[in-house]
Amino acid sequence: xxxxxxxxxxxxxxxxxxxxxxxxxxxxxxxxxxxxxxxxxxxxxxxxxxxxxxxxxxxxxxxxxxxxxxxxxxxxxxxxxxxxxxxxxxxxxxxxxxxxxxxxxxxxxxxxxxxxxxxxxxxxxxxxxxxxxxxxxxxxxxxxxxxxxxxxxxxxxxxxxxxxxxxxxxxxxxxxxxxxxxxxxxxxxxxxxxxxxxxxxxxxxxxxxxxxxxxxxxxxxxxxxxxxxxxxxxxxxxxxxxxxxxxxxxxxxxxxxxxxxxxxxxxxxxxxxxxxxxxxxxxxxxxxxxxxxxxxxxxxxxxxxxxxxxxxxxxx
Amino acid sequence: xxxxxxxxxxxxxxxxxxxxxxxxxxxxxxxxxxxxxxxxxxxxxxxxxxxxxxxxxxxxxxxxxxxxxxxxxxxxxxxxxxxxxxxxxxxxxxxxxxxxxxxxxxxxxxxxxxxxxxxxxxxxxxxxxxxxxxxxxxxxxxxxxxxxxxxxxxxxxxxxxxxxxxxxxxxxxxxxxxxxxxxxxxxxxxxxxxxxxxxxxxxxxxxxxxxxxxxxxxxxxxxxxxxxxxxxxxxxxxxxxxxxxxxxxxxxxxxxxxxxxxxxxxxxxxxxxxxxxxxxxxxxxxxxxxxxxxxxxxxxxxxxxxxxxxxxxxxxxxxxxxxxxxxxxxxxxxxxxxxxxxxxxxxxxxxxxxxxxxxxxxxxxxxxxxxxxxxxxxxxxxxxxxxxxxxxxxxxxxxxxxxxxxxxxxxxxxxxxxxxxxxxxxxxxxxxxxxxxxxxxxxxxxxxxxxxxxxxxxxxxxxxxxxxxxxxxxxxxxxxxxxxxxxxxxxxxxxxxxxxxxxx
Numbered sequence: 001x002x003x004x005x006x007x008x009x010x011x012x013x014x015x016x017x018x019x020x021x022x023x024x025x026x027x028x029x030x031x032x033x034x035x036x037x038x039x040x041x042x043x044x045x046x047x048x049x050x051x052x053x054x055x056x057x058x059x060x061x062x063x064x065x066x067x068x069x070x071x072x073x074x075x076x077x078x079x080x081x082x083x084x085x086x087x088x089x090x091x092x093x094x095x096x097x098x099x100x101x102x103x104x105x106x107x108x109x110x111x112x113x114x115x116x117x118x119x120x121x122x123x124x125x126x127x128x129x130x131x132x133x134x135x136x137x138x139x140x141x142x143x144x145x146x147x148x149x150x151x152x153x154x155x156x157x158x159x160x161x162x163x164x165x166x167x168x169x170x171x172x173x174x175x176x177x178x179x180x181x182x183x184x185x186x187x188x189x190x191x192x193x194x195x196x197x198x199x200x201x202x203x204x205x206x207x208x209x210x211x212x213x214x215x216x217x218x219x220x221x222x223x224x225x226x227x228x229x230x231x232x233x234x235x236x237x238x239x240x241x242x243x244x245x246x247x248x249x250x251x252x253x254x255x256x257x258x259x260x261x262x263x264x265x266x267x268x269x270x271x272x273x274x275x276x277x278x279x280x281x282x283x284x285x286x287x288x289x290x291x292x293x294x295x296x297x298x299x300x301x302x303x304x305x306x307x308x309x310x311x312x313x314x315x316x
Numbered sequence: 317x318x319x320x321x322x323x324x325x326x327x328x329x330x331x332x333x334x335x336x337x338x339x340x341x342x343x344x345x346x347x348x349x350x351x352x353x354x355x356x357x358x359x360x361x362x363x364x365x366x367x368x369x370x371x372x373x374x375x376x377x378x379x380x381x382x383x384x385x386x387x388x389x390x391x392x393x394x395x396x397x398x399x400x401x402x403x404x405x406x407x408x409x410x411x412x413x414x415x416x417x418x419x420x421x422x423x424x425x426x427x428x429x430x431x432x433x434x435x436x437x438x439x440x441x442x443x444x445x446x447x448x449x450x451x452x453x454x455x456x457x458x459x460x461x462x463x464x465x466x467x468x469x470x471x472x473x474x475x476x477x478x479x480x481x482x483x484x485x486x487x488x489x490x491x492x493x494x495x496x497x498x499x500x501x502x503x504x505x506x507x508x509x510x511x512x513x514x515x516x517x518x519x520x521x522x523x524x525x526x527x528x529x530x531x532x533x534x535x536x537x538x539x540x541x542x543x544x545x546x547x548x549x550x551x552x553x554x555x556x557x558x559x560x561x562x563x564x565x566x567x568x569x570x571x572x573x574x575x576x577x578x579x580x581x582x583x584x585x586x587x588x589x590x591x592x593x594x595x596x597x598x599x600x601x602x603x604x605x606x607x608x609x610x611x612x613x614x615x616x617x618x619x620x621x622x623x624x625x626x627x628x629x630x631x632x633x634x635x636x637x638x639x640x641x642x643x644x645x646x647x648x649x650x651x652x653x654x655x656x657x658x659x660x661x662x663x664x665x666x667x668x669x670x671x672x673x674x675x676x677x678x679x680x681x682x683x684x685x686x687x688x689x690x691x692x693x694x695x696x697x698x699x700x701x702x703x704x705x706x707x708x709x710x711x712x713x714x715x716x717x718x719x720x721x722x723x724x725x726x727x728x729x730x731x732x733x734x735x736x737x738x739x740x741x742x743x744x745x746x747x748x749x750x751x752x753x754x755x756x757x758x759x760x761x762x763x764x765x766x767x768x769x770x771x772x773x774x775x776x777x778x779x780x781x782x783x784x785x786x787x788x789x790x791x792x793x794x795x796x797x798x799x800x801x802x803x804x805x806x807x808x809x810x811x812x813x814x815x816x817x818x819x820x
Contacts, residue, residue, distance in 0.1 A: 176683045177675040184672060187661050193619060194658045195672045196643035
């Protein structure tokens with residue numbers, strides 16, 4: 001591939017580099033080890049959620065419940081710690097399988113729109129998290145400290161977990177039958193079905209994978225901050241979706257990748273960190289996130305329209 | 317009079333029209349003919365204002381016009397009857413017909429329905445459609461809907477009317493009726509621009525014929541009695557092609573029933589369908605669009621859920637809840653009639669489109685799909701079907717219609733199915749590719765001993781390939797034609813006469 005072609009095909013990566021360079025040039029104290037490490041640390045937990053969400057979006061669905069599920073898994077993980085450290089790891093993940101399967105079941109069995117279904121479950125799990133643990137809980141054991149303190153080459157282990165998850169899901173998406181079927185059904189569910197793809201099965205599996213990612217993110221988060229907070233996931237669905245779209249995953253389905261989402265996650269965090277370091281008032285973050293999601297959506301829609309307008313050679 | 321001078325239109329990478337100049341006179345039926353991708357549709361859409369030409373000029377009655385959108389073409393009294401049936405099903409006939417000119421019937425924002433209904437009646441009379449302006453369109457037949465579409469175009473007081481494949485879903489008698497209406501339009505001095513793939517009817521109703529090939533005008537000829545079908549084909553394709561040659565006989569294993577369907581019913585679609593399919597056989601399903609054949613195929617494959625009936629594959633009762641089961645367990649394939657919506661993922665490449673049916677076969681224990689075998693299979697198919705492409709990584713929407721259809725077939729050849737249901741395989745496919753696809757279907761049965769169900773409303777195609785034909789009407793099998801495989805060649809006239817009797 002020629003350099004120019006590569007740049008054109010990696011628009012998001014180029015934008016990330018440009019944004020990073022702008023921040024490095026404009027913001028004092030941006031370009032030092034601590035800032036970069038902080039970006040990676042912050043990204044690791046919410047980033048896993050975004051990667052999981054991108055799997056659902058590629059299949060042509062949406063999961064709005066990731067934030068509430070994140071809250072729920074945080075408090076469940078902390079409470080389970082009281083019994084046994086291992087339960088704090090295992091129970092959230094097992095629970096996540098159920099939560100994702102429930103979303104997928106409702107979407108496929110009753111042919112409901114995933115946005116509406118997960119809007120419902122979002123509210124249910126938000127309430128469940130608050131009922132289960134109305135206040136903030138600190139982590140009792142030292143098990144979490146081990147997780148959060150362990151590091152390799154000066155970078156915390158959970159940052160590696162994030163990148164490992166991205167690579168695993170990248171392989172799943174592009175090399176397995178499930179992943180490739182997901183792209184197919186994301187573009188054209190009818191054609192996918194006629195081609196012998198069981199789209200119900202892949203929809204459910206995609207939502208289960210997403211929830212598992214959320215649970216892992218929640219466990220990493222609790223160990224990082226040392227406490228479980230029943231509203232820690234509020235707004236997470238929004239920033240995760242922003243990152244997914246910034247990474248160039250199409251909201252219409254069938255386009256994107258786990259690694260692209262990593263780029264989106266980094267892009268979002270670089271911008272937010274730059275703003276913090278410039279002492280821009282916190283309220284502006286919400287406005288900027290909102291503006292970014294609108295820009296990303298517009299670009300996506302614009303690309304789709306351009307693709308539709310080109311009748312594709314003589315096929316028209 | 318409509319004059320096109322040196323019209324050019326380019327899409328990224330493709331010259332869809334190059335320097336096309338045609339004059340359409342008042343009171344003539346002027347047919348546009350060409351293979352798929354020759355530029356007919358593009359030319360029509362330039363006239364209808366859907367596309368803006370990159371070069372050249374359009375004159376209506378001598379005056380230079382430039383349409384920025386279809387509305388402006390309508391304002392110049394150009395009526396366009398789209399290829400697909402385009403009606404608003406939940407609305408009344410009158411609502412459908414005045415759709416383009418609501419403002420003519422409105423006073424202070426309200427529609428004057430008495431005026432609208434009276435106006436509509438006038439055009440219903442013109443197309444001899446016996447429905448009331450207040451009837452809802454939903455339950456009408458395809459032919460009636462087509463006539464409503466035509467009435468809508470006429471109601472624009474159209475001096476130019478374009479009919480894009482209007483007979484594709486009509487019976488012969490319905491088509492005859494349409495030709496009568498066209499005849500009357502012609503007498504009243506309307507410019508009629510006609511597009512059809514059916515050469516018989518083109519020769520029957522056209523005054524002049526313009527042939528396009530690869531975006532260029534090959535020529536415009538007067539349709540006198542000396543013009544023959546083969547002349548038109550040669551002009552279209554640029555070389556001589558023998559049409560519908562006799563294929564011979566199949567070696568049908570009469571004692572090996574690979575699929576038996578009993579009493580299949582899907583409410584409101586088809587009822588009590590039973591048939592047997594043998595190894596090495598091509599079984600034809602003839603009927604009009606909407607006679608339940610496609611729905612039957614999709615029900616057999618598990619895409620729709622049947623209301624009653626049972627199915628036996630290789631003698632054993634089968635349960636097929638999903639297309640995936642049909643493919644992976646019973647090895648049944650289905651080439652969709654609708655390649656753009658169902659048969660292909662247009663924005664994906666050949667490898668994805670062909671490979672999808674073999675993934676389950678080549679996946680490793682970890683469910684990973686190895687690249688090499690998949691690509692080998694895809695390349696083999698590209699060679700076998702002579703698909704014109706730059707490589708298996710090319711996106712399929714950059715292929716021509718015929719080549720797209722080949723990809724759609726390649727996908728199911730790659731799947732190595734024992735039973736293949738092929739649904740309208742040559743709709744919108746050019747003559748050269750059509751011959752090729754016929755050969756593929758034939759070889760499936762003849763050389764590979766597969767069982768094939770061929771769904772088609774193209775009678776010559778069915779008679780050429782199928783060696784037994786079930787005739788469908790309104791969701792039932794109304795007759796079966798056997799004896800096409802007993803060593804004596806039946807003529808088209810003989811078989812079509814029998815089919816006509818069943819449908820009468």
